[in-house]
Amino acid sequence: MAARARLTDAEEAFIARQRVARLATADAHGHPHVVPVCFAWDGRRFVTPLDEKPKRVGDHALRRVRNIEERHEATLVIDYYDDDWSRLGYLLAQGRADILPPSAADHGRLLALLRDRYPQYQAMALEARPLLTVTPTRITSWGPALNATDEEPANTWQSSGRGNNFLPLARGRRSVRSFQDRPVPRAALETMIESAHWAPSPHGRQPWRFVVLTRAEPKEALAAAMGADWQQVLEMDGQERATIQRRLEKSHERIRTAPALILVCLYLADLDAYPDPERQHAEEIMAIQSLGAAVQNMLLAAYAQGLDTGWMCAPLFTPETVRVALGLDATLKPHALIPVGYEDRPPKRRPHRPIDDLIVRFE
Numbered sequence: 001m002a003a004r005a006r007l008t009d010a011e012e013a014f015i016a017r018q019r020v021a022r023l024a025t026a027d028a029h030g031h032p033h034v035v036p037v038c039f040a041w042d043g044r045r046f047v048t049p050l051d052e053k054p055k056r057v058g059d060h061a062l063r064r065v066r067n068i069e070e071r072h073e074a075t076l077v078i079d080y081y082d083d084d085w086s087r088l089g090y091l092l093a094q095g096r097a098d099i100l101p102p103s104a105a106d107h108g109r110l111l112a113l114l115r116d117r118y119p120q121y122q123a124m125a126l127e128a129r130p131l132l133t134v135t136p137t138r139i140t141s142w143g144p145a146l147n148a149t150d151e152e153p154a155n156t157w158q159s160s161g162r163g164n165n166f167l168p169l170a171r172g173r174r175s176v177r178s179f180q181d182r183p184v185p186r187a188a189l190e191t192m193i194e195s196a197h198w199a200p201s202p203h204g205r206q207p208w209r210f211v212v213l214t215r216a217e218p219k220e221a222l223a224a225a226m227g228a229d230w231q232q233v234l235e236m237d238g239q240e241r242a243t244i245q246r247r248l249e250k251s252h253e254r255i256r257t258a259p260a261l262i263l264v265c266l267y268l269a270d271l272d273a274y275p276d277p278e279r280q281h282a283e284e285i286m287a288i289q290s291l292g293a294a295v296q297n298m299l300l301a302a303y304a305q306g307l308d309t310g311w312m313c314a315p316l317f318t319p320e321t322v323r324v325a326l327g328l329d330a331t332l333k334p335h336a337l338i339p340v341g342y343e344d345r346p347p348k349r350r351p352h353r354p355i356d357d358l359i360v361r362f363e
């Protein structure tokens with residue numbers, strides 16, 4: 001174990017592979033405080049954002065900020081754990097902590113480093129937020145994981161060389177049904193569509209088209225038209241008047257208040273045509289399967305950018321009304337409506353079955 005103020009190449013490579021650091025600070029009386037943080041390294045300093053979450057409190061009310069204002073000392077631990085203990089490793093950086101105001105000359109450059117490492121930060125308005133930096137004066141590191149050349153692949157994500165972010169994204173996404181009143185950047189919506197466009201499709205024909213709604217009028221028109229259709233169906237089902245009213249209002253509100261909506265349409269015109277109905281049916285099912293893949297790409301792309309989404313199947317039940325309300329071509333079959341925005345409260349999550357229940361055979 002050696003202590004230095006500079007990182008070796010192997011240490012730089014090690015920290016570049018890790019996603020989280022623990023930041024320890026202490027108050028004037030020496031009471032310790034530790035939080036996990038996302039971080040970047042610029043060759044001289046560690047940087048971590050004070051992100052948008054603490055709305056109710058000012059920055060100085062954050063324990064780590066107060067502590068740093070009282071004494072500019074901090075320690076970062078960046079560690080790697082594996083059940084195979086021959087792969088463990090950590091780096092400890094003790095040093096000086098500072099709060100860097102948005103007006104600082106290098107604020108933009110450091111924020112760009114963070115956004116490179118964590119795409120979620122691209123959708124957050126961090127330009128006006130301070131950053132927290134730790135300039136190490138004493139670096140200590142330990143473990144086989146520090147030896148970049150000898151390090152065994154830690155898991156299949158890392159060994160593939162294709163990033164190790166996927167599972168947390170897939171796990172973290174949830175269907176969100178109410179959003180903050182905050183617009184979605186156009187670039188984020190375009191990234192969602194681009195991700196859809198990379199989805200697998202039958203013969204590579206991409207049998208889906210998207211309608212993106214961000215303005216109030218078309219959202220309102222769509223909500224009103226679908227609501228009228230749904231009211232008829234609910235009355236036909238013999239539901240109570242008050243129940244119908246409540247359900248209609250809820251659905252209307254959901255469409256009207258979504259900061260953005262993406263209507264996903266099936267587009268079959270480019271698919272193969274068969275003389276027999278069985279193959280034609282299979283061709284259409286393939287297109288619908290592909291639509292699901294395109295939607296999932298979009299949901300994950302939104303989530304990766306710090307956004308949240310839902311999935312409304314209502315257009316599938318009233319495609320003609322949706323088409324007319326939005327003036328769409330008859331070749332487009334509305335299938336799903338994806339509300340996009342920033343969640344206003346964490347949604348309840350339905351329990352997911354154990355993975356073993358889903359695998360019928362694995363041999």
Ligand SMILES: Cc1cc2nc3c(=O)[nH]c(=O)nc-3n(C[C@H](O)[C@H](O)[C@H](O)COP(=O)(O)O)c2cc1C
Binds near residue numbers: 173177313350
């Ligand atoms: C094809 C399809 C249609 C769906 N339709 C609706 C819907 O109309 N309204 C809704 O609130 N959620 C809808 N969902 C979302 C599911 O309810 C949700 O994915 C499920 O409860 C699991 O929750 P999670 O997405 O948070 O993991 C739909 C999902 C799929 C795949």
